[in-house]
Amino acid sequence: MFRPQIKVLDCTIRDGGLANDSHFELQTVRAVYEACCQAHIDYVELGYRNSKEMFDPKEFGPWRFCDEKDLRAATDGIENPGTRISVMMDAHKSDPNDIIPADESVVDTIRIATYVKDIDKAIAIENVAHERGYETTINVMAISTESDWELDPALEQVEKEAHVVACYVVDSFGALYSEQVHYLVQKYQRIVPSCEVGVHMHNNQQLAFANTIEGIIKNANFVDGTIYGLGRAAGNCPMELLLGFLKNPKFDLRPVLDCVVETIRPLQKELEWGYMVPYMITGILNQHPRAAMACLKTDQRDEYREFYNKMLELAE
Amino acid sequence: MFRPQIKVLDCTIRDGGLANDSHFELQTVRAVYEACCQAHIDYVELGYRNSKEMFDPKEFGPWRFCDEKDLRAATDGIENPGTRISVMMDAHKSDPNDIIPADESVVDTIRIATYVKDIDKAIAIENVAHERGYETTINVMAISTESDWELDPALEQVEKEAHVVACYVVDSFGALYSEQVHYLVQKYQRIVPSCEVGVHMHNNQQLAFANTIEGIIKNANFVDGTIYGLGRAAGNCPMELLLGFLKNPKFDLRPVLDCVVETIRPLQKELEWGYMVPYMITGILNQHPRAAMACLKTDQRDEYREFYNKMLELAE
Numbered sequence: 001m002f003r004p005q006i007k008v009l010d011c012t013i014r015d016g017g018l019a020n021d022s023h024f025e026l027q028t029v030r031a032v033y034e035a036c037c038q039a040h041i042d043y044v045e046l047g048y049r050n051s052k053e054m055f056d057p058k059e060f061g062p063w064r065f066c067d068e069k070d071l072r073a074a075t076d077g078i079e080n081p082g083t084r085i086s087v088m089m090d091a092h093k094s095d096p097n098d099i100i101p102a103d104e105s106v107v108d109t110i111r112i113a114t115y116v117k118d119i120d121k122a123i124a125i126e127n128v129a130h131e132r133g134y135e136t137t138i139n140v141m142a143i144s145t146e147s148d149w150e151l152d153p154a155l156e157q158v159e160k161e162a163h164v165v166a167c168y169v170v171d172s173f174g175a176l177y178s179e180q181v182h183y184l185v186q187k188y189q190r191i192v193p194s195c196e197v198g199v200h201m202h203n204n205q206q207l208a209f210a211n212t213i214e215g216i217i218k219n220a221n222f223v224d225g226t227i228y229g230l231g232r233a234a235g236n237c238p239m240e241l242l243l244g245f246l247k248n249p250k251f252d253l254r255p256v257l258d259c260v261v262e263t264i265r266p267l268q269k270e271l272e273w274g275y276m277v278p279y280m281i282t283g284i285l286n287q288h289p290r291a292a293m294a295c296l297k298t299d300q301r302d303e304y305r306e307f308y309n310k311m312l313e314l315a316e
Numbered sequence: 317m318f319r320p321q322i323k324v325l326d327c328t329i330r331d332g333g334l335a336n337d338s339h340f341e342l343q344t345v346r347a348v349y350e351a352c353c354q355a356h357i358d359y360v361e362l363g364y365r366n367s368k369e370m371f372d373p374k375e376f377g378p379w380r381f382c383d384e385k386d387l388r389a390a391t392d393g394i395e396n397p398g399t400r401i402s403v404m405m406d407a408h409k410s411d412p413n414d415i416i417p418a419d420e421s422v423v424d425t426i427r428i429a430t431y432v433k434d435i436d437k438a439i440a441i442e443n444v445a446h447e448r449g450y451e452t453t454i455n456v457m458a459i460s461t462e463s464d465w466e467l468d469p470a471l472e473q474v475e476k477e478a479h480v481v482a483c484y485v486v487d488s489f490g491a492l493y494s495e496q497v498h499y500l501v502q503k504y505q506r507i508v509p510s511c512e513v514g515v516h517m518h519n520n521q522q523l524a525f526a527n528t529i530e531g532i533i534k535n536a537n538f539v540d541g542t543i544y545g546l547g548r549a550a551g552n553c554p555m556e557l558l559l560g561f562l563k564n565p566k567f568d569l570r571p572v573l574d575c576v577v578e579t580i581r582p583l584q585k586e587l588e589w590g591y592m593v594p595y596m597i598t599g600i601l602n603q604h605p606r607a608a609m610a611c612l613k614t615d616q617r618d619e620y621r622e623f624y625n626k627m628l629e630l631a632e
Contacts, residue, residue: 177529177561178494205557206519210526213493240593241521244600245493257620260593265618277556277576284560302581304573 002247005196005221007166009043010036010239011231012264013063014088015224017047018232019271023061029074031263032227037083038255039243043109045086046074051095071106084108084135091115091122099125102133109135113170116146119154123161130163137198137222139168143184144175144286155191166198166222171211174204174234174279175286178214185218198222201237203229204283206275208237213245227256228264230271233289234279272296277304285315318563321512321537323482325359326352326555327547328580329379330404331540333363334548335587339377345390347579348543353399354571355559359425361402362390367411387422400424400451407431407438415441418449425451429486432462435470439477446479453514453538455484459500460491460602471507482514482538487527490520490550490595491602494530501534514538517553519545520599522591524553529561543572544580546587549605550595588612593620601631 012032013024029046036044047063055064062070066087075085087107089098091114099110110129114122119138126136138158140151158167169184176184181199188197199215199222201208212223225242229235240260243251278292281304291314295307328348329340345362352360363379371380378386382403391401403423405414407430415426426445430438435454442452454474456467474483485500492500497515504513515531515538517524528539541555556576559567594608597620607630611623 178526179533203522205560206522206525206554209522210494217495238522238596241596241600244521244596254621254624257593257624261618261620277573280554280557280560284557302577304577305570308570308573 002249003216003221004248006216006246006248007042007196007222008239008242008246008251009045009086009222009224010041010226011045011088011200011224011236012226012239014045014047015226015231015236016271017061017063019230019273021060022047022064024063026073028263028267029063030078031259033075034078035227035255035259035263037078037080039252040081040250041083041239043084043086045088045111046071047087048094049087049089049098049110050093051098053095054093066107068100068105075106086111088113088139089125089129091118091125094125096125096128099129099132099134107134109137111137111139111168113139113141115141116150116154119157123157126162126164136162136164137166137168138162138164139170139198139200141170142172142288143169144171144173144180152187152191155188159192159194164195166196167192168198168200168222168224169215169220170200171202173286173288174202174208174283176201176211177207178211181211181214182218185215185220189219196221198224200224202231202283203234203236203275204279204289208235209241209245212237212242228260229274230264230267231273233273233293234275234283235273278307281308281311285311287311287315318565319532319537320564322532322562322564323358323512323538324555324558324562324567325361325402325538325540326357326542327361327404327516327540327552328542328555330361330363331542331547331552332587332589333377333379335546335589337376338363338380340379342389344579344583345379346394347575349391350394351543351571351575351579353394353396355568356397356566357399357555357559359400359402361404361427362387363403364410365403365405365414365426366409367414369411370409382423384416384421391422402427404429404455405441405445407434407441410441412441412444415445415448415450423450425453427453427455427484429455429457431457432466432470435473439473442478442480452478452480453482453484454478454480455486455514455516457486458488458604459485460487460489460496468503468507471504475508475510480511482512483508484514484516484538484540485531485536486516487518489602489604490518490524490599492517492527493523494527497527497530498534501531501536505535512537514540516540518547518599519550519552519591520595520605524551525557525561528553528558544576545590546580546583547589549589549609550591550599551589594623597624597627601627603627603631
């Protein structure tokens with residue numbers, strides 16, 4: 001009953017790092033890594049490898065840069081049954097010179113996140129990463145705002161010039177509905193047939209898990225989740241739901257449940273994520289959640305009507 | 317772009333009453349009713365009309381019985397642009413003698429909730445309600461546990477013997493995935509072609525809104541929601557998401573947003589509902605949430621692994 005091609009990637013630390021400038025304690029990263037290994041999740045993404053020229057290391061935590069020494073500190077001594085380690089590089093915020101040869105790195109896979117407009121940068125980084133021995137993916141962000149006439153040639157370029165194992169539909173704004181997920185996954189399969197399609201969904205409209213299933217139904221085989229949905233703003237597809245849905249007997253839900261209680265829920269003392277009305281409003285209006293995040297930091301955080309009216313005006 | 321046949325029903329007070337034995341303050345019920353009227357929601361369900369022989373009025377609040385005087389107190393003086401008022405009767409817990417003639421009642425619509433095994437009782441109540449002048453629906457609960465060979469004849473009986481405007485798929489356990497929603501909605505259309513199909517979804521797996529959309533895609537035209545998802549256990553399809561999705565310009569989201577802040581979120585001081593891991597576990601195992609609700613009242617409420625193991629044992 002299960003599809004062995006499906007690969008599950010946990011990006012709790014990477015996506016969660018957008019909520020706290022990647023300032024996780026080492027023990028948190030180790031606990032997430034260990035839970036993913038014990039659960040037999042296929043991939044665990046431990047952060048960004050972005051440029052220290054573009055992000056100030058005094059301001060951002062170690063998981064924004066994923067120096068090898070930090071990755072080793074996060075993983076050393078933890079039994080790994082085959083969970084691959086990935087980092088993400090933003091096409092417009094990272095430096096290919098930060099990619100050391102794969103055989104000197106604990107990293108297996110480099111995922112390059114890009115807007116359509118930066119696809120040339122993404123492919124340039126991908127080419128370096130591939131040449132230096134990494135498995136690669138390209139993840140097209142903010143997909144709900146891209147028009148076909150810009151997206152299609154970008155995907156054609158990925159097919160021709162990159163060597164990725166997967167190309168991702170990334171619903172950064174949590175704005176997609178199921179029929180749009182179907183449309184995009186099928187488009188990717190048509191234009192980028194030499195790799196798998198991936199889906200990375202956000203939960204602004206409580207649709208992250210549902211849209212991930214819809215991707216799977218249309219044969220997307222790389223699927224992202226985070227433990228208890230941790231992530232910026234409304235968060236992500238909850239890993240515990242995803243593992244509960246998938247029928248592959250190799251997965252074990254229990255270590256993820258333990259991690260929710262012992263590691264992730266305690267973070268709620270400092271971090272706020274999950275479904276909230278301002279995130280819903282940016283989601284239904286297909287807007288970046290940044291206005292909602294800003295609103296939630298003010299005294300007007302509960303003035304939903306005013307926020308809705310303001311966002312409607314901006315969308316006009 | 318919108319389908320005018322779609323009717324939205326708010327059951328905040330009715331379904332929420334399962335979480336607090338229907339002990340809402342009058343001002344809460346009035347606020348929800350007013351928000352639904354102002355938002356131009358098609359129906360608002362103000363509670364159960366269940367039997368005082370089977371529920372002790374000393375234990376349960378007025379919205380378990382919906383006496384006419386209480387319904388009038390909840391609605392008098394509030395401008396209503398055409399929002400119809402419904403109550404729900406449980407087939408196995410209510411008395412047809414409690415149905416007064418429709419022209420003496422503020423109630424427009426009586427929805428009969430039933431398990432498949434009680435379909436005869438449901439139809440008997442429906443027949444009385446219809447005869448006394450009400451619009452009626454039959455809502456088949458716990459649908460995820462019903463086999464085709466029991467459900468199909470029950471639906472055939474509804475088609476032959478009842479006069480309902482809609483027959484509902486009720487996912488009491490929050491266990492359905494989209495393909496099952498499609499299957500059930502299409503089955504209802506085939507077997508009960510003389511009425512609309514309704515969908516009532518629960519949020520154990522964060523799929524209540526998604527599954528409601530899937531019902532709509534397959535032409536279910538009666539859809540339930542509750543404000544901010546209020547409801548027993550993991551709660552329901554959030555009304556604010558549903559109105560954000562539907563394109564009918566008659567709906568106004570703003571009164572619902574106000575009601576979230578002013579009326580529903582303050583209830584969180586006393587009531588706990590929404591996505592929690594124990595509810596997820598009963599959802600993925602297609603079990604009633606009662607074990608999760610019981611667990612959450614104990615000191616072991618955070619022992620997810622133990623709860624999961626226990627539920628797996630029970631399911632064997």
